[in-house]
């Protein structure tokens with residue numbers, strides 16, 4: 001998956017809305033696209049195969065969280081779709097994380113690269129209060145994220161989903177190769193519109209903090225001019241990335 005390009009979250013309620021969105025882009029342009037639960041429940045594997053055939057790089061975001069056997073068998077099936085990235089919840093535990101990896105390897109066609117396997121630490125919609133009061137965590141949100149990242153790395157996965165605010169600490173603790181995929185992206189001009197996200201940052205700040213991939217939905221899909229918003233976010237992300245590498 002091309003780290004220079006934001007991953008666009010395709011969160012649409014109908015296939016017509018999705019098609020209308022994709023048709024805004026020049027024909028043949030390769031995009032990083034995230035198919036999440038909404039689109040997958042609507043049109044499932046067929047949609048994923050179509051997007052892959054059109055040359056796009058797909059993050060299949062189904063956040064698997066179940067017993068190891070179920071996750072393993074499901075991953076074996078998903079690995080056959082030709083996607084570039086899939087995810088699970090780190091809270092599923094080490095046996096489930098390892099089972100996910102085994103399932104992916106078993107299902108990847110001979111000669112093909114297995115999809116990157118990423119674990120969600122704490123959702124970017126999660127707050128300090130929720131971690132304390134509902135998860136009854138003995139540690140704060142940042143420490144919980146760091147711990148889940150450690151567990152994920154030890155289980156042999158490729159990286160985590162976290163907020164940009166936690167990416168730097170995770171990279172310092174677990175190394176440059178361990179990937180951080182960060183949703184919760186808002187432009188400075190729409191910081192006030194955090195929607196249901198609680199731990200947010202701009203594309204530039206996410207790059208400065210060490211994020212490897214940004215995932216962006218509504219700031220692009222709901223923009224008056226989605227392609228212009230995508231270009232603006234891409235430019236900001238790429239410029240800040242280049243600075244961090246200089």
Ligand SMILES: O=C(O)c1cc(=O)[nH]c(=O)n1[C@@H]1O[C@H](COP(=O)(O)O)[C@@H](O)[C@H]1O
Pocket residue numbers: 009010011036061063087120122123124125161162183184185195197215216217218219
């Ligand atoms: O795994 C994800 O992609 C994910 C994890 C997380 O912690 N937070 C999060 O927002 N996401 C996804 O990232 C996208 C963010 O969308 P926007 O808030 O519209 O930019 C949504 O499709 C979420 O499902």
